[in-house]
Structures are given as C-alpha cells and as structure tokens.
Amino acid sequence: MTRARSKIVLVLGLVALLGVTPELAQARPMPGVVTQTVLDDRDFARMERGGVETLRFLIRWREVEPEPGRLDWSSTDHVLASAARHGIEVLPIVYGSPTWVAQSELHPPIDDAADRASWRGFLTALVTRYGPRGDFWNGSERRAPITRWQIWNEPNFDFYWDPKPAVGEYARLLEISAGAIRSTDRRARIMLAGVAAVRSGMPWWRFLRRLYEQPGVKRDFDFVALHPYAPGLRLMRRQIELARRIMATADDSRTPLAITEVGWASEGPASTMVKGPRGQARLLKRTYRLLGGGHPDWRISDVQWYAWRDSLAVEAYCSFCQHAGLFDLAGRPKPAWRAYQQAVRGR
Numbered sequence: 001m002t003r004a005r006s007k008i009v010l011v012l013g014l015v016a017l018l019g020v021t022p023e024l025a026q027a028r029p030m031p032g033v034v035t036q037t038v039l040d041d042r043d044f045a046r047m048e049r050g051g052v053e054t055l056r057f058l059i060r061w062r063e064v065e066p067e068p069g070r071l072d073w074s075s076t077d078h079v080l081a082s083a084a085r086h087g088i089e090v091l092p093i094v095y096g097s098p099t100w101v102a103q104s105e106l107h108p109p110i111d112d113a114a115d116r117a118s119w120r121g122f123l124t125a126l127v128t129r130y131g132p133r134g135d136f137w138n139g140s141e142r143r144a145p146i147t148r149w150q151i152w153n154e155p156n157f158d159f160y161w162d163p164k165p166a167v168g169e170y171a172r173l174l175e176i177s178a179g180a181i182r183s184t185d186r187r188a189r190i191m192l193a194g195v196a197a198v199r200s201g202m203p204w205w206r207f208l209r210r211l212y213e214q215p216g217v218k219r220d221f222d223f224v225a226l227h228p229y230a231p232g233l234r235l236m237r238r239q240i241e242l243a244r245r246i247m248a249t250a251d252d253s254r255t256p257l258a259i260t261e262v263g264w265a266s267e268g269p270a271s272t273m274v275k276g277p278r279g280q281a282r283l284l285k286r287t288y289r290l291l292g293g294g295h296p297d298w299r300i301s302d303v304q305w306y307a308w309r310d311s312l313a314v315e316a317y318c319s320f321c322q323h324a325g326l327f328d329l330a331g332r333p334k335p336a337w338r339a340y341q342q343a344v345r346g347r
Contacts, residue, residue, distance in 0.1 A: 033307065054089045273319070
C-alpha cells in the first residue's frame with residue numbers, strides 16, 4: 001500500500017468513526033494569492049517554494065480581444081504556462097467589456113443579443129484554449145488547465161459595475177456565462193464574483209441576499225465568494241458568519257465559500273487597513289489560523305491573500321492596496337512572506 005493510499009484509508013476511517021460522510025468532511029482551504037502586477041519566472045518559483053497553491057489573476061476581455069475576432073493570448077499564455085511549470089492552479093477573474101461592446105469597461109455585455117453573443121464567444125474561446133481539453137495544453141509536459149472560472153469582480157461596488165450595481169443584471173450575466181462555459185466543459189465550476197464591504201455601491205449582504213432571490217440563480221454557480229476586508233479579525237469573522245447565514249436562509253448551506261481577497265497593508269496613508277510590516281504579518285498568520293479548517297460549518301474552499309506584490313498603481317478607491325503585497329516594489333520579501341509560508345505549511 002502506498003503512503004498516499006494509507007493516508008486516504010486513515011482519513012476515511014476517521015470520518016467513519018466521527019459519523020460524518022466524506023463529502024461533509026472539512027477540507028483544508030487552498031492557500032492562494034492575488035496578483036496586481038505582471039509576474040516573472042522568479043515570482044512563480046517563489047510561489048512554488050512558499051506553498052502557494054492557487055493564483056487568482058485578471059483576464060480583461062478588452063486586452064485579450066481589442067477588436068472583434070482578434071485575440072491576443074500572449075499575457076494569459078505566459079501566466080498559464082508558468083503556473084503549470086510550478087504546479088499552481090490558476091483562478092481567472094473574467095471581466096470587462098471591450099470598447100467595441102461598451103464605452104465603459106465596467107458595463108456588462110448584456111444589453112442586446114450581439115453583446116451577449118460576443119461575451120459567450122469570448123468565454124467559449126477561453127475554455128477551448130485553457131480548459132481540460134484546451135488546445136494550449138497539446139504537447140505540454142506540465143498541464144494546469146482552468147477548471148474554475150470567476151465571473152466579474154465586486155459587482156456590488158460601483159467602481160466595477162456601470163452605471164450602478166444591479167443584482168438582476170449580474171444574475172443575467174452569470175446565467176449567460178455559466179451556460180457558455182459549461183457548454184464547452186460540462187465539469188467546469190463557476191464562482192460568483194467576490195463581494196466586498198464598500199462605501200460606494202450596494203452593501204454586499206444586501207446584494208448577496210437579493211441575488212439568491214433571482215429565479216434559478218443557484219443553478220449558475222458552484223462557489224460563493226467574499227472579500228471580508230475589515231480593520232481586524234473580529235469584523236472579518238462577522239462578515240463570514242453573515243454570509244453563511246444568508247446562504248443558509250437560501251437553503252444553500254452546502255455550497256463552498258471562497259475568500260478570494262483578504263489582506264492588510266504594511267504601509268501607506270493612515271488607515272485602519274494599514275498595520276505596519278509586523279502588524280501585517282501578524283494578522284496574516286491569525287487569518288490563516290482562523291480560516292484554515294477550524295470552522296467546518298463555514299466550508300471555506302480558498303483563502304487568497306491580496307496581494308502578491310506591492311504596486312505602483314494608485315487606486316483612488318483603495319488607500320491601502322498599493323502596499324498590501326507580500327513583497328515590496330523592489331521584490332524584497334516583507335515579514336508577511338515568511339508568515340505566509342509558516343501559515344500555509346502549518347509550521
């Protein structure tokens with residue numbers, strides 16, 4: 001009997017002893033990171049050594065298909081190939097309308113039949129290239145096909161939804177997206193856009209509650225996603241518990257909850273989200289300890305730190321985002337990087 005098989009038998013034995021079925025047993029959440037910068041080979045090598053299992057990154061439609069039918073795969077090819085070489089799963093955020101669909105990138109492609117068809121075509125092209133049977137993997141020694149797809153980002157925030165957040169519009173986009181993706185890969189899993197506590201837009205709990213009220217919406221996703229940003233762990237925990245109550249009320253308790261963004265900054269303008277280098281590291285370790293399987297009823301599938309590396313980009317809506325990375329602008333590790341490695345490896 002192999003060591004791996006011995007572990008499986010032991011786990012199943014413990015599950016039986018405890019009187020729970022395997023599908024209800026709490027798995028360890030997958031540790032990941034979110035990138036806000038261009039990645040090079042050094043980044044991927046560090047991720048592999050550091051225990052990063054998932055990389056969440058943005059696929060912007062307007063960058064990949066700037067003109068109808070002209071697809072530029074260069075940046076996404078680089079990410080997928082590099083991630084595969086280092087054994088990292090990729091979770092893409094598919095987002096944004098090109099200029100030939102809408103003047104605003106934030107406006108969803110749902111206004112007319114032509115827009116909807118173009119969005120379906122783009123998603124189909126993505127799955128055809130990067131899914132389990134994707135052309136991109138032909139002849140590759142290392143494969144890491146995309147099996148999970150996150151549709152848009154923070155649709156309760158008016159920065160990401162033009163002209164203003166609208167639950168029915170997001171439900172329509174989700175329905176179109178799930179149909180297009182699953183028609184090409186029937187085993188693909190769909191993740192809701194992460195919702196977040198924001199000052200400008202709709203409260204995330206109201207958005208999620210109303211989303212569940214949309215007829216048939218539960219057929220169109222396999223994961224709920226949350227960005228529980230908060231000054232500390234107490235308020236973060238409250239957000240997770242509230243999300244779970246909303247899901248339970250909607251008779252959706254079994255669906256996994258993915259924490260696709262969480263983090264604090266090491267420096268920046270005075271804010272409750274700026275904790276200093278050591279404070280950032282300390283909160284990271286406490287976050288992974290809290291979310292790492294200690295609450296089976298939360299059914300958390302992923303915990304993805306925002307962000308991998310600091311960024312030069314100045315975002316008016318996020319005063320701490322520039323310095324939320326595990327590495328600084330020069331690529332030097334912060335105390336949070338060591339804390340991350342210790343947290344995800346259980347040391």
